[in-house]
Amino acid sequence: MSTPSPAPAVTRAAAALDALAASPTGVMTLSDLARELEIPKSSASNLLQALEEAGLVRRQGPGYGLGRKLVELGAAYLDRQDDVREFYRFCEESPTLVNETVRIAMLDGEDVIYLARYEGHPAVRFTSNIGDRMPASLCAVGKALLARRHEKDIAELFPDGKQLPALTPHSITDPATLRAALQEVQQRGYAFEDEESTLGVVCVGVAIPTRGTHGASLGLSVTALKATFTRELERKLVAELQDLARSLGAPMSLGR
Missing domain, CATH: 1.10.10.10 (Winged helix-like DNA-binding domain superfamily/Winged helix DNA-binding domain)
Structure with a gap:
């Protein structure tokens, strides 16, 4: 009893x-x-x-x-966990990430929710806060996570004829264009956002390895000013993000 x-x-x-x-x-x-x-x-x-x-x-x-309050509470909890502490430690010790704005995000349907953020670049602090949502089709981390999903899942989320949200003239608003972009992400191994959510800002994103393609999805992204962004910086950022993703593995998504 x-x-x-x-x-x-x-x-x-x-x-x-x-x-x-x-x-x-x-x-x-x-x-x-x-x-x-x-x-x-x-x-x-x-x-x-x-x-x-x-x-x-x-x-x-x-x-x-x-509701969103649960994400805020979850972010407060995660901030005290080893995995998020590892995220901050890694950023602080990385040659390139130490000077950038780096975030962890979770895929939630058609959106991503930001769970943690490392501030290394004061010039881009206007980007999303912890707990904020962003249409996955508009951001690099969202596309990196969507690219892990089955084609059937993507077709259900973004059927032909659906008008996708737009924040700038560069935003992807057509599902077919989005699907083509996701195929490029799969081939390249990371996602790139070129002023699609904020004018003057670019972003690279990678997925954190998880078991399967239907479980909780976590990803990492770096936001940078387009005026100072170079291909060499992109190469360094992607390499360090991928190292961080491997370091984190997927413990947060596996509910250990």
């Missing part, structure tokens, strides 16, 4: 978050969640309202999904 929870409301909220995380689509309706938790719909509604106000869940169409 299980011991009664000392805080039933917290236990129920945790169960709701677990249910959303386990959902195949990442989204559950109010009715589905009430049924899963075996509580009245009115109770489930109050629970979701409280979680939404806290940023722990968000509305997605007719249902609810996990």
Whole structure:
């Protein structure tokens, strides 16, 4: 017989978050969640309202999904873990990365979410903050991670005729063009972004090795000013990013 929870409301909220995380689509309706938790719909509604106000869940169409606040909390947790400390240590000791802005990101559907950032280049501190989302089609790390997915997955995420988001005149807005770009990433071994998310800024990105192509995906990227970017710098950045990716392996994505 299980011991009664000392805080039933917290236990129920945790169960709701677990249910959303386990959902195949990442989204559950109010009715589905009430049924899963075996509580009245009115109770489930109050629970979701409280979680939404806290940023722990968000509305997605007719249902609810996990909220961005969880990423912020996760980033705070990761910041204290060995793998993220290794990320910062590696950047600080690398001949080239030490002077650049380097980030770890996670692929989440059509977006990437930034989990950690090393600041080595004060000129590009306007780039995304930890916890921010960015359309994967617009950034180097997003394309590096998308390139690991099966063609079927990419076709479902970006069907022909779908208008992709644009932030600059250089943004890729056509799925066919994106698919061609992903093939180039696969052949080259890394992704390159040329002013697609921010004018005057370029970026290179690589995927962190993981088991299979359907699990959690993590990647690394370096953001640089185009005015001072050279092919020699690109070569050095890619080499050091790939070394860092191998150093990290994929422990964060394997839930050790």
